[in-house]
Amino acid sequence: MLERITRRETVRKGLAAASLLALLPEGILPAFAADETLVPFTDLPANFNPTPSADRRTLDVRRIDGPFTPKDQFFTTQHYGHPLMDPASFALKVSGLVERPRSFSLGDLQKMRSTEVAIGFECSGNRRPLQGLAGNARWTGVPLRTILDLAGVKPQAREFVFFGADHAEEDVDFRGQINKVEQQFGRSLSREQALSHEPLLAWAMNGEPLTRHQGFPLRLLVPGWYGVANVKWLSSIHAQEDQYLGKFQARWYRTLKGEMIDGEMKWTEAAITRMQLKSFIARVTRGAGSHKVLGVVLNDGTPLKSVEVSVDDGPWQSATLDPATRGKYSWKLFTYAWQGASPGEHTLVSRVTDITGKVQPTAADLATKKTFLEDNSQVPRKLMIF
Ligand SMILES: Nc1nc2c(c(=O)[nH]1)N[C@H]1C(S)=C(S)[C@@H](COP(=O)(O)O)O[C@H]1N2
Numbered sequence: 265m266l267e268r269i270t271r272r273e274t275v276r277k278g279l280a281a282a283s284l285l286a287l288l289p290e291g292i293l294p295a296f297a298a299d300e301t302l303v304p305f306t307d308l309p310a311n312f313n314p315t316p317s318a319d320r321r322t323l324d325v326r327r328i329d330g331p332f333t334p335k336d337q338f339f340t341t342q343h344y345g346h347p348l349m350d351p352a353s354f355a356l357k358v359s360g361l362v363e364r365p366r367s368f369s370l371g372d373l374q375k376m377r378s379t380e381v382a383i384g385f386e387c388s389g390n391r392r393p394l395q396g397l398a399g400n401a402r403w404t405g406v407p408l409r410t411i412l413d414l415a416g417v418k419p420q421a422r423e424f425v426f427f428g429a430d431h432a433e434e435d436v437d438f439r440g441q442i443n444k445v446e447q448q449f450g451r452s453l454s455r456e457q458a459l460s461h462e463p464l465l466a467w468a469m470n471g472e473p474l475t476r477h478q479g480f481p482l483r484l485l486v487p488g489w490y491g492v493a494n495v496k497w498l499s500s501i502h503a504q505e506d507q508y509l510g511k512f513q514a515r516w517y518r519t520l521k522g523e524m525i526d527g528e529m530k531w532t533e534a535a536i537t538r539m540q541l542k543s544f545i546a547r548v549t550r551g552a553g554s555h556k557v558l559g560v561v562l563n564d565g566t567p568l569k570s571v572e573v574s575v576d577d578g579p580w581q582s583a584t585l586d587p588a589t590r591g592k593y594s595w596k597l598f599t600y601a602w603q604g605a606s607p608g609e610h611t612l613v614s615r616v617t618d619i620t621g622k623v624q625p626t627a628a629d630l631a632t633k634k635t636f637l638e639d640n641s642q643v644p645r646k647l648m649i650f
């Protein structure tokens with residue numbers, strides 16, 4: 265039951281990516297080599313399907329073959345489907361507590377000085393069995409700060425709300441009273457975050473216009489944050505004084521957990537913001553004479569100290585980070601050469617540590633986290649060697 269990837273397929277993909285790879289330091293190139301075969305995970309459900317519907321695509325992480333995720337593989341998840349936008353009539357509106365309320369066409373934005381950044385992110389709901397709600401790409405756009413400076417942010421503006429063009433009727437519960445309202449997807453950033461020079465208004469991914477699935481024609485990217493912050497089909501930015509408490513900011517995306525605060529257990533409910541430190545094993549392949557483990561690291565951009573792999577509860581062994589993914593906000597790929605794998609079932613697990621000494625938690629460490637978002641626990645993977 266070993267799968268085989270032909271060399272020709274690998275070479276074809278490699279050529280398509282050649283122009284882009286030329287810009288990068290040479291990486292480990294995680295693509296399958298000529299005689300590599302995938303070792304199936306035995307802990308995946310038998311009926312496991314990485315692409316459950318057209319509306320919700322996950323990345324088959326066993327197929328990662330380069331630092332950047334191709335557009336037809338990039339995961340997609342959203343609440344109200346994929347709106348179809350007309351780029352000719354598209355306008356990004358900036359309103360609220362600004363000196364000069366403005367509207368920018370796509371052309372206006374594309375004439376400005378653009379930047380390109382490698383940003384990887386995962387959905388805060390990403391977890392086992394395969395962790396496929398994750399991807400990495402080069403994003404091109406104009407810094408949010410440029411637009412906010414043109415509009416002139418007033419001193420009273422404390423909060424910036426980003427609305428997508430997608431909307432639907434929703435039941436909003438207030439103390440048991442249900443109100444039906446037409447709701448747009450909305451997320452907010454504090455003044456400090458919005459003006460920090462990092463958030464990007466992107467119109468291109470991997471050198472091509474955004475796909476409809478990824479938010480064509482314009483999306484927000486907040487590097488180091490969970491996917492939910494990256495508002496797709498971005499249509500307006502509203503500056504206000506009050507905190508924004510919309511559904512996808514305050515209710516749908518939050519984590520309830522118990523924390524020891526000054527010796528006492530306190531139950532906290534916090535918004536989904538920066539990505540928690542995570543690593544996972546994406547695949548194991550068999551090559552000539554040894555096995556190779558490929559994995560992924562995601563976090564908030566804090567530099568890493570180490571990534572390690574443990575086989576069958578053995579000692580932690582250092583894995584190697586792919587230099588092609590060393591950008592601050594890129595996801596990081598790692599490899600580990602597994603020597604002397606004996607026939608039978610094995611359990612492999614990875615863990616990452618950042619330079620502040622923060623270590624990726626185990627599932628047991630997260631026992632007081634009651635809600636399922638932000639599951640960054642170490643994930644033991646089972647596989648069979650024949
Ligand atoms: N307008 C809009 N933007 C959105 C969403 C949405 O429902 N509507 N979903 C968010 C969530 S929860 C995630 S994880 C990411 C997914 O981005 P992707 O589909 O490009 O992978 O988009 C975010 N941006």
Ligand SMILES: [Mo]
Pocket residue numbers: 341386387388389491492
């Ligand atoms: Mo998400």
